[in-house]
Amino acid sequence: MPIAKLSRTSLSGLAPINPVLKIGLSVGLMVVALCLQKLPAMAVLVGGLLLLTAQLRIRLVGLLYGVLTLTIFALSSAWLSGDWPKAVFSTLRLLAIVLPAPVLALTTPPSALIRALQALRLPSFLTLSLMIIWRFFPLIQQELQRIWEANQLRGIDLSRQPRQWFSGLMVPLVFQMVTYADEVTVGLQTRGYDPEAPRSCSQPLRWQHIDTLFCGVVALWLGVVGYLEWVR
Amino acid sequence: MTGWNTAITGSVEDASETVLEVVDLSFTHVGQTALTLKTVNLTLQAGELVVLSGATGSGKSTLLNCITGIAPEHTGGKLSGQIGSRGQDLTAWSVRQRSQLMGMMLQNVETQLFTDQVWEEVVFGLENWNLPPGEIQALAQTALTEFDLVEQQAWTIRQLSAGQKQRLLLACLLTRQPDLLLLDEPFAFLDAAGVQHLLECLQKQVQQGQAVLLIEHRLELVRGLCDRAYRIEAGEVRPIAVSALKSFTPATVEATAQNPFTGTVRATETASKPLHPPPETSPGRLVLQTHQLSWGGYPPFPDLQVENGDTVLLQGDNGCGKTTLLRLLSGLLKPATGQLKILGQDVTGQNVVQIARTVGFVLQNPNHQLFADSVEAEIQQSKVAPAQARQWLEQLNLSHCADRHPQALSQGQKRRLALGAVLARQPQICLLDEIMVGQDPTSLEWMLNVLTTFTQQGGTLIFTSHDPGVAERLQPRATSLS
Amino acid sequence: MMKSPWSLRDYVFAAFMTIGMVASIFVIGPLVPVPFLQLVAWAPFGGIFLTLGMARLQRRGSVALMIIPLALLLAPLSPAITLYLVLTVFVTEAVVYLRGNYRPKANRLLGNVVFFASAIAIGLPSAALMVGGVFAELLTKPWLIVGLAIAAAVTGAIGWWLGEKIVSQLRRAGKLDADS
Secondary structure (H helix, E strand, C coil), rough: HHHHHCCCCCCCCCCCCCCHHHHHHHHHHHHHHHHHHCCCHHHHHHHHHHHEEEEECCCCCHHHHHHHHHHHHHHHHHHHHCCCCHHHHHHHHHHHHHHHHHHHHCCHHHHHHHHHHHHHHHHHHHHHHHHHHHHHHHHHHHHHHHHHHHHHHCHHHHHCCCCHHHHHHHHHHHHHHHHHHHHHHHHHHCCCCCCCCCCCCCCCCCCCHHHHHHHHHHHHHHHHHHHHHCCC | CCCCCCCHHHHHHHHHHEEEEEEEEECCCCCCCCEEEEEEEEECCCCCCEEEEEECCCCCHHHHHHCCCCHHHCCCCEEEEEEEECCEECCCCCCCHHHHCCECCCCCCHHHHCCEHHHHHHHHHHHHCCCCHHHHHHHHHHHHHHHCCCCCCCHHHHHHCHHHHHHHHHHHHHCCCCCCEEEEEECCCCCCCHHHHHHHHHHHHHHCEEEEECCCHHHHHHCCCCCCCEEEEEEEEEEECHCCCCCCHHHHHHHHHECCCCCCCCCCHHHHCCCCCCCCCCCCCEEEEEEEEEECCCCCCCCCCCEEECCCEEECCCCCCHHHHHHHHCCCCCCCEEEEEECCCCCCCCHHHHHCCCEEEEECCCHHHCCCCCCCHEEEEEEECHHHHHHHHCCCCCCHHHCCHHHHHHHHHHHHHHHHHHCCCCEEEEEECCCCCCHHHHHHHHHHHHHHHHHHHHCCCEEEEECHHHHEEECCCCCCCC | CCCCCCHHHHHHHHHHHHHHHHHHHHHHHCCCCCCCCHHCCCCCHHHHHHHHHHHHCCCCCCCHEEEEEEHHHCCCCCCCHHHHHHHHHHHHHHHHHCCCCCHHHHHHHHHHHHHHHHHHHHHHHHEEEEHHHHHHHHHHHHHHHHHHHHHHCCCCCCCCHHHHHHHHHHHHHCCCCCCC
């Protein structure tokens, strides 16, 4: 499961950058990637993204999975179109669309992401939901594991008996989740949470010097991309 | 809010020191006619620690739920009486409103922690009350210092041990210095170090004027700390002397064990029909042997040599590895070193599903082991004939709920059902994790009876418990892991 | 300020249903690594949680309450996925809105079918736009869109059926109030 393992990578020098800036940049980079038509411009864009990606400690399995997927994409694109430069361009374009959001998200702690969403004035239930998902997903995974083991203990190997998945896995899991949901609702109230009540923010997002520096570097980079695309 | 009757609490000055006053509280659960709590009266003053003791199923958690407002807001049911604090009537207050005055630590601490980082968790509760950022920073820093969590402030919640999570939650609950702290079985899963930490925390809080109401089973831990005690039995609460506090064991409740459904008939009197016995093995035959089993880099466990018909108790404090050893014996964990033999065959490293043909394991949480849509079907899953399934249900006092959904049962009933489903598969060896957890005296009586019959018919029982009282009933051979 | 019709209990329940969907994506994903075929394979599992959420929450907007957090959660993968899920939710809620809410079983079935079918119908052209080149042509072939949409609708309906079975078990156990 590459995504899950990617999420365990350590944070990088990008961590202190304003998360709202990172969210905006990931959307912006994606739009730029969709607009580009020339190979050199796309190559510079992807090159910059790969430099950002290099800051992360990606597991070998994830890296191999990514490389394999791209290779298959490039080869099948070339085979279908009969045009290698076009296939290379398409592959780079795919990378340029796929890389920005994960790279920028993986360099941001979950709490900072949630604060960014609060700063964007999203409805409070969205930040609550994300917080609950982030916090309790591993616990539900543990429950899943326990139920899987309980099936083994009664002589059922679920990996070989998918017919048992419904009664042996889904039903007990749902019951556990419903119980958890009830308990978490109570737990939130014991901590004073109310979705309708105003909440303060102990660490308001502020614009820092590093954000200005980052913007400058990105502007330079995108300037080169723009030059290669529209001027040269 | 209605005015509080100061005649009940005495003078206004007395009222201000009475942090909690429960007056004539009665509660009935949804769908029931009998009262779960019957005209409960209790008080708590600032700076005292009061323990509420009682057997599982006696109504302790229900009382706590009523005081915190969880019942009837979340559980349903009918409540009458009054709950007050410092002259204020809290009866109509929501859980959230009461959380301003009461810090509430529930049984499962995981459901009260919501962020991914220690610092974030402390500020989360303060942000919920819309405090200014500057004040939040100061309060959070103070809390982390007071609860010795400064070094862990950048840690993720997942990195914390059970004891550290509890300490974190305490820090979070006490940042706003509520008058009252309510704890529901906080020592249940703590190891020795965790117990010590928590006792020191509570002592410090009480010395600072905090009122603490504690529900706990491990009464030997809190006897030296508490100022007063109450006992709850059959929904009635009465004050008792602190010296009278003692843990409930099967031996102490055997004489009063009642079958709530058929009257006062004791479990042993109905156990006349033999259960389906485990597979035949010669008496005195070794069914399980371990040699230098270890896991996770820890020292090897004591070697076990278990014969058929044996009852073995694995004793030890929380965190000593009792559950780990059971998981090794069932094949859920593969040992790092050592050997495991079952019925003379080396099964070290063998698949769980293969070992499950001879070894049954009743987990601590029965909810993981209930798969069918009715109680009877749960037993029949083990390819047991309907007549035999009914016999099992009778032995476990579950006949009356044969058609009910397993998830609708009480915790004690679920545990018995999980045991029945495991034993119906006719294992040679039955592993049982923490036999007393979630067991009311009646439920435990039924379970022990079935287990006694199982071993008398040649089955082997290996179980864990940190409660020494259970040994009196089963007469096991004890192996200490501490 | 208008009071929300949703309670804290609703938000938390919806979040746990989203957790269920994510957990099942992790189980199915590695088994079917081809995009959109993955969606068809996942639909029975996703449909279970979608149905449970609809049965418990019942009001208009129930699907949005579960899927929009999922869309936000997947934003770090690609904002395009977020946008496409939001559009899918919009279509689903609009269709069910015309018939009422999610109280009746039939509406829950409709919600599931529309959700998964429109996930394909919106997702494939969106992917074509993203990927471009020769794949864009392939991904926008009508036979592919219609075929996969029908397959997703069928597997989504299976998810609904399984979800309703669990709903009745939850009701029997006293854990859920849901009308048929």
